[in-house]
Amino acid sequence: MRRRHLLGAGLAIAVAGMAGSAMAQSEIKIGEINSYSLLPAFTEPYRKGWQLAVEEVNAAGGINGKKLVVISKDDGGKPADAQTAANELVSSENVAMLAGTFLSNIGLAVSDFANQKKVFFLAAEPLTDAITWSKGNRYTFRLRPSNYMQAAMLVEEAAKLPAKRWATIAPNYEYGQSAVAVFKKLMSEKRPDIQWVDEQWPPQGKIDAGPVVQAVAAANPEAILNVTFGADLVKLVREGNTRGLFKNRSVVSFLTGEPEYLDPLKDETPEGWIVTGYPWYDIKTPDHDKFLKAYQAKYNDYPRLGSIVGYQTIKAAAAILAKAKSTDPEKLIAATEGLSMPSPFGEITFRKIDHQSTLGAYVGKTALKDGKGVMVNSVYRKGADYLPGDAEVEKLRPKD
Template identity: 60%
Template sequence: MATEIGRRGILAGATLLATPGLVRAQGEAIRIGEINSYTAQPAFLAPYRNAWVLAVEQVNAAGGINGRRLETVFRDDAGRPEDAVRHAGELVNAERVHLLAGGFLSNVGLAIGDFARQNRRLFVASEPLTDALVWAQGNRYTFRLRPSTYMQAAMLVEEAAKLPARRWATVAPNYEYGQSAVRWFKELLTRAKPDVQFVGDQFPALGRIDAGATVQALASTTPDAIFNVTFGADLTNFVRQGNTRGLFERRRVVSVLTGEPEYLLPLGDEAPENWIVTGYPWEDLNTPGHVTFRDAYRQRWNEAPRLGSVVAYDTVSAIAAMLRKTGANTETEGMVEAMRGLSFPTAFGTGDVTFRAVDHQSTLGAYVGRTALRNGRGTMVDWRYADGARYLPADEVVRGLRPQG
């Protein structure tokens, strides 16, 4: 597969991305320290890294930022917060990077965010979805791109509230992201439909789901509908066992992330139908901006983009927009100020998104739709773009959730 990343290549350490044949930028390079769970979450992060390479190449081919090219030093945290913090220290002190970026798992993102706070270094978090990253544990130096668990739960609750289902069960990985997603879905759906009941919760360990036992436990609660937060291999196992044991028969499922091609395509013709999901309809999304991005990605990597591709491309786009705003000045406090209220275009082609000054959360949205089978594989249908700005609490609410200062 074109996006496959060799384990040896990841663990070898620094990879500096520059294209001397294309780049004509002069002056000291702007160095980005990118930390991610490449070996732990390859389905998302292989296409992520490809798009990161593409975005950096495009910036440098256009002359860099005020004559300074971008370079990236990659590190693999293997899904371990302690490794992420160690890499952050090495990147700042030995590699002399100007800012940090990346993060996939929520617990890893929180660890890097705390490092950024303590060491007063800018951290542009691309993927970690935990609300704590910008609210309860938010800080001056940490900004987040992806729509959070709160935002995606709110998007799905709009659809869940329309269902006749009264009895709900939930299943989610037992760490910060899964717990937060379930908590917000329960709270928001109860506000929308006070008569709903939550009759059972399953929290299997991340990456180690006993899918048969989990499905049996959920079925024993006789729910009308299920809220699912599993992803990756856990999702695959859950769907297969659920199909085998009839869990999804005559029950609606509302599911975070399942419409993302990273997780939907591996299911092949076993992909569930009529689940309400957040995801990425890459085949059918034909805004001019997305077509340009999709064509460039295909030309560079000879395959279609995944949602990880969009996340990486948008992260680099945001960093480049910030650096243009500072005039390529990489002094940390100046970069932080430039990030607050920063607007930049998204590869979705839906217009600019903004990092809110109040909490450093971007207004990037997500696509909400239903799953269906097309030509023997899963896809999204009846989708719509949910603008992230519509699913964020008001500033006065956020100030009560976030440490001051």
């Protein structure tokens, strides 16, 4: 009896193990990391976007018949915590790839981890040019248009302004430093007659707007480049409006036209700023209409730019895995280089030379409508049109 009982127990354990193994083989896991607790204005719509994409992928049969599962972790806005999360996802959860991140310094930390551990990483949001160029590596690809790309789009309009004296305001970390450097470079190339008369570098998320506005006003610029976002942007705009900083001055601003940053300004929204953003209410294309209807049906809410980024990150990951027919990192890399796919903004391609996608951005101006901020006169700029050629990229990016 005892022998029979032990045999039965052993058989049950073996069957359970086989079932567990079969379950593992019937799904593909992606490890997703982001600053959910630190930056909910962007990351909550982002989460909704990728959750919608997961549902659509699985409803369409998954990845070559396997269910797609996303295991998500919060990095709290700390690079060390992001690397710890990445290690747990790879070693304990056995994910096929890493995806996500928001802040540029965190994206670089996870990219470095991916390079050291030879793990595929699809960077969703971080904008620093270093991700694909000076610190680029064969395991890292980036979805969103970079600082270089958005700066080039903005410079195209900024160079038309008569202003010659410029000041800059940007958060003092990787993203802000990268954005200011590339904007100044591209702007000075187009307009060698301009002067840079002041730079303000408030700490990210902790701007003391009064002294910043006072210092910029004292420099008496004719135009201002703004790179602040989120709560810092609201404080800057409020103080700038109060002190008349923006009156009779041109302002060019990264990201301000994104609903997650424009909406909180409400009736304080300054008019006429040249911005990159996402005027979801004015985009009339079949690709975007399909996404918009699906998003509104699921959440009874309008999308933010984060929604687009989260959605397309998972759609891209699914396309990569389907083409590779493998979770081997080298096969994932080979599948991604040169891969084209649809997006709510139209077809995009991941370039082989630098692993940057050609997803573009909308450029327009801020305006007030019914007591809230909107983007007007917006035009979609294709990412491929604002990237440097192969010869220049080869100088910027280390050899793999």
